[in-house]
Each structure stands twice: as C-alpha cells, then as structure tokens.
Amino acid sequence: MGQATSSNLGPHVYAIADLSYRQMMGQERKSQSILISGESGAGKTESTKIVMKYLTTLGTAHIGDDGAEEKAGDMSIMTKVLQSNPILEAFGNARTLRNDNSSRFGKFIELGFSRSGSLLGAKIQTYLLEKVRLGFHASGERNYHIFYQLLRGADDDQKKKYNFHDGDTHGIELVNYFHYTGQGGAPSLREFTDEDGLGYTLKAMRSMGWDETKIDSVLSLVAGLLHLGQVNFDSVENDAGQEIAVISDPRIVTNAANLLGVDEEKLRAALLERILITRGEAITIQLAPAKAVDSRDALTKTIYGALFLWVVSEVNKSVIWQNESDVRSSTGVLDIFGFECFAVNSFEQLCINFTNEALQQQFNKFIFKMEQAEYEREQIQVSNQDWHEVSKVSYMSLTKTYYRRFFLFCIITSNDNSGILFPSLTTKIALIQFRVSQVVSWLCLMTNVG
Numbered sequence: 001m002g003q004a005t006s007s008n009l010g011p012h013v014y015a016i017a018d019l020s021y022r023q024m025m026g027q028e029r030k031s032q033s034i035l036i037s038g039e040s041g042a043g044k045t046e047s048t049k050i051v052m053k054y055l056t057t058l059g060t061a062h063i064g065d066d067g068a069e070e071k072a073g074d075m076s077i078m079t080k081v082l083q084s085n086p087i088l089e090a091f092g093n094a095r096t097l098r099n100d101n102s103s104r105f106g107k108f109i110e111l112g113f114s115r116s117g118s119l120l121g122a123k124i125q126t127y128l129l130e131k132v133r134l135g136f137h138a139s140g141e142r143n144y145h146i147f148y149q150l151l152r153g154a155d156d157d158q159k160k161k162y163n164f165h166d167g168d169t170h171g172i173e174l175v176n177y178f179h180y181t182g183q184g185g186a187p188s189l190r191e192f193t194d195e196d197g198l199g200y201t202l203k204a205m206r207s208m209g210w211d212e213t214k215i216d217s218v219l220s221l222v223a224g225l226l227h228l229g230q231v232n233f234d235s236v237e238n239d240a241g242q243e244i245a246v247i248s249d250p251r252i253v254t255n256a257a258n259l260l261g262v263d264e265e266k267l268r269a270a271l272l273e274r275i276l277i278t279r280g281e282a283i284t285i286q287l288a289p290a291k292a293v294d295s296r297d298a299l300t301k302t303i304y305g306a307l308f309l310w311v312v313s314e315v316n317k318s319v320i321w322q323n324e325s326d327v328r329s330s331t332g333v334l335d336i337f338g339f340e341c342f343a344v345n346s347f348e349q350l351c352i353n354f355t356n357e358a359l360q361q362q363f364n365k366f367i368f369k370m371e372q373a374e375y376e377r378e379q380i381q382v383s384n385q386d387w388h389e390v391s392k393v394s395y396m397s398l399t400k401t402y403y404r405r406f407f408l409f410c411i412i413t414s415n416d417n418s419g420i421l422f423p424s425l426t427t428k429i430a431l432i433q434f435r436v437s438q439v440v441s442w443l444c445l446m447t448n449v450g
C-alpha cells in the first residue's frame with residue numbers, strides 16, 4: 001500500500017499553511033500567496049480563518065532551528081489580527097440562499113513576519129463590496145449582518161439613542177419593520193443569534209483598541225442608514241404641472257440626519273433634488289417620487305461604502321506592522337466571494353463572477369503548468385497546451401470591455417446629487433476614474449494581463 005505524502009494527497013488547509021510558513025522560514029525567506037477559490041458556501045472564508053489562525057499561532061510561539069522556543073511574538077497582535085474577522089464579516093457579509101455568512105466583498109490579507117518568524121502584523125485590502133444589497137435583497141436573504149445585530153441586539157439605552165421604538169412598529173419585529181432589513185423576511189442565522197453577533201462585533205472592536213465614542217459613531221451611522229431607508233415620498237404637482245416628490249414624514253429625515261451627523265436641509269435636498277451644472281450655471285431639478293427613492297438608495301450605498309472602507313482602514317491601523325523594514329517575509333491570503341447566478345443578475349454580480357472566473361483561470365494555469373512539468377520530468381509524451389496564451393487574449397478584450405462598463409456603472413450607481421460627498425462633477429469623475437483604474441489594475445494583476 002502506498003504511503004500518504006503531501007504530493008499524493010489533495011490540498012489540505014493545514015498542510016498548505018504549514019508549507020507556507022516553512023517556505024517563509026527557508027534560507028531564501030520566500031514570501032507566499034495562498035489563493036482560496038470555490039463557489040459560494042464552499043468554505044473559503046472558514047479556510048482563510050484556519051490559515052490565519054495557524055500562521056499567527058506559529059508566529060507568536062516561534063520554535064527556533066535548534067528546537068528551542070526562540071521568542072514569543074506579540075500575543076496582542078495575534079488577537080487583533082484574528083479579531084479583524086468578526087468586524088469585517090459584520091459589515092461585509094450577509095445571509096444568502098447559499099450561505100448564512102456569505103462574503104460580499106473580496107479580501108486580501110497579508111501577514112508579515114520577522115526574520116525569526118515572529119508575527120509582526122497584517123495588512124488588509126478589500127475589493128468590490130456588493131452595494132446593490134443595501135437597497136434590495138431577495139426573499140430569504142438579508143442585508144449586511146451589522147443591521148440585524150444592531151436591531152436585535154441593542155439594549156434599552158441603545159434603542160432609545162438610535163430611535164428604535166418598538167411601540168411604533170405595530171407589533172412587527174424591528175428587523176421586519178425597517179425597509180432595508182425586512183425585504184427578505186429577516187431570517188435568523190443558523191450558527192449564532194444576531195444578539196450574540198453584536199456581542200462578537202463589539203468585543204472585536206474593543207480588542208482593536210476602539211473607544212466607546214468611536215464605536216458609538218459607527219453604530220449611529222448604521223442606525224442612521226436604517227432610518228434613511230424609512231423615508232418615503234408622496235407625489236404632488238408643481239407649478240409647471242409636473243409630478244414631484246415630497247417627503248411623507250419629515251420627522252424621519254430629522255432622525256436620519258441627526259444619526260448620520262449631516263445637515264438636515266442638505267439631506268432633504270439630496271433626496272428631493274438633482275443639481276445640473278451647465279456652463280458654470282447650477283440648475284436645480286425636482287425629482288419625481290420614483291427617482292427620489294433611487295436617490296435615497298444611492299445615498300445609502302455611497303455612505304455605507306465609505307463607512308466600510310473607513311472600518312477597513314481603522315482595522316488596518318490597529319493590525320499593521322510598525323516598521324516595514326522589519327518584515328522579512330509575508331504570506332498573503334486571498335478570500336474572494338463565490339460565484340453566484342441569481343434569477344436576476346445585476347452588473348455588479350457580473351463583475352464578481354468575472355473576477356472569480358479570472359481567478360479560476362489563474363489557478364488552472366498553475367495546476368496545468370505543474371502537471372506538464374511533472375510529465376516532462378517523468379518523460380511522458382503529452383501534447384503541449386499553452387493555457388496562459390489562450391486566456392490572455394480573451395482577458396485582454398474582456399478587460400477593455402469591462403473598463404468601459406465599470407466607468408458607466410460607477411456613474412450610474414453613485415447617484416449622489418447632494419454635493420455633500422462629491423463637491424463637483426469633475427472631482428467625482430476623477431474619483432471614479434481613479435477607482436476604476438484601481439479595480440482594473442487589480443483584475444489585470446490577477447489575470448496577468450498587460
């Protein structure tokens with residue numbers, strides 16, 4: 001009977017993490033990349049967490065070459081790095097029909113180690129948060145976990161502070177009362193309750209060193225967006241005989257503005273008006289009710305997107321290594337969201353699927369290359385198949401098409417006419433171009449194009 005070795009067994013998450021650490025500690029101190037791919041629910045995020053746990057554990061109790069424990073790394077760094085997961089999952093994961101804890105963003109986490117193998121910290125990059133979910137989610141699905149955690153887990157003081165008045169809901173559970181959380185029936189998660197989820201998120205935020213004021217401002221923004229989703233519009237006729245939107249209940253806008261920390265009048269204008277600038281002249285157009293609803297949801301997406309990026313940058317500040325020059329080698333782990341195909345697919349989903357497809361090609365390229373090299377070593381005759389060249393041509397044309405579509409897509413989805421977030425159209429376009437070039441260069445990097 002043959003013996004089980006790493007070459008005749010399938011890939012195993014601990015074996016891969018272990019090999020990665022050994023390579024980093026080898027003579028050449030080679031940095032590593034681990035790409036975790038698979039369809040939604042396959043276990044990518046759980047595997048990423050196992051890799052992180054394994055590597056951070058080795059990096060905090062490093063065993064020297066002579067077998068003696070050389071020096072214990074900083075335990076608090078390990079805790080912080082691992083505690084980044086509950087925070088990112090609260091803000092970037094949601095329940096879907098396939099997975100109760102589906103990642104709706106891509107994540108690349110780089111763990112940095114010293115020459116002696118001690119963990120120095122981590123750097124997290126995120127990609128393509130699914131913003132469509134903020135305004136709409138299908139039956140049986142949910143919006144981002146943090147909304148449900150706050151609504152179900154808030155204590156009496158928080159309920160008062162965030163204006164979650166049970167009395168106003170006519171007996172409907174808060175999560176089903178709010179428009180942004182109730183569209184899919186607000187199912188609970190199977191593995192833990194949302195009340196517990198809030199506990200995990202708060203614990204993680206505190207272990208990052210966030211004080212209560214900072215935590216409260218984050219939760220206020222989350223509550224503010226929930227109230228923003230409650231703003232509805234009535235239709236009235238203006239002097240020119242056009243149907244225009246008016247806010248049905250002005251108290252809700254007051255509520256949302258207070259929690260979001262923005263000027264109430266500006267928020268009202270952002271919801272009801274569009275400003276067109278032609279030849280330096282600003283023209284205010286009053287929106288029809290359906291357009292005002294789009295405007296409300298676009299504002300929510302923009303604010304939540306900015307909040308998510310801010311949360312990631314704050315997490316990074318807590319976990320990043322102090323001196324770049326101390327990092328001798330690193331392991332990067334890529335946990336991308338899974339391929340999915342819904343009954344109705346947004347352009348955003350197309351982008352997600354495209355990225356996955358690109359990653360799959362990358363994976364194929366290496367596997368086939370390795371297989372071919374093995375055949376050559378064993379002198380087995382097989383026809384030579386150049387996988388890289390085949391995919392390169394199709395990706396080059398696809399990437400160009402996607403560049404153009406991304407550009408349009410960003411303009412369409414960031415329907416911010418308030419001037420609060422983007423002061424001028426020129427700045428807005430420059431920002432969009434910058435973001436698009438970031439995404440495209442990342443796609444090119446992943447596909448080895450250009």
Ligand SMILES: Nc1ncnc2c1ncn2[C@@H]1O[C@H](COP(=O)(O)OP(=O)(O)OP(=O)(O)O)[C@@H](O)[C@H]1O
Nearest residue numbers: 039040041042043044045046099101102103337338
């Ligand atoms: N190694 C594991 N041990 C225990 N449970 C697991 C493991 N891997 C996956 N699971 C279970 O499967 C669920 C889905 O896993 P995970 O969230 O990692 O999937 P995913 O591939 O990241 O999906 P998505 O693309 O939707 O983010 C987990 O919530 C957990 O219940």
Ligand SMILES: [Mg+2]
Nearest residue numbers: 044045102103
């Ligand atoms: Mg995941």
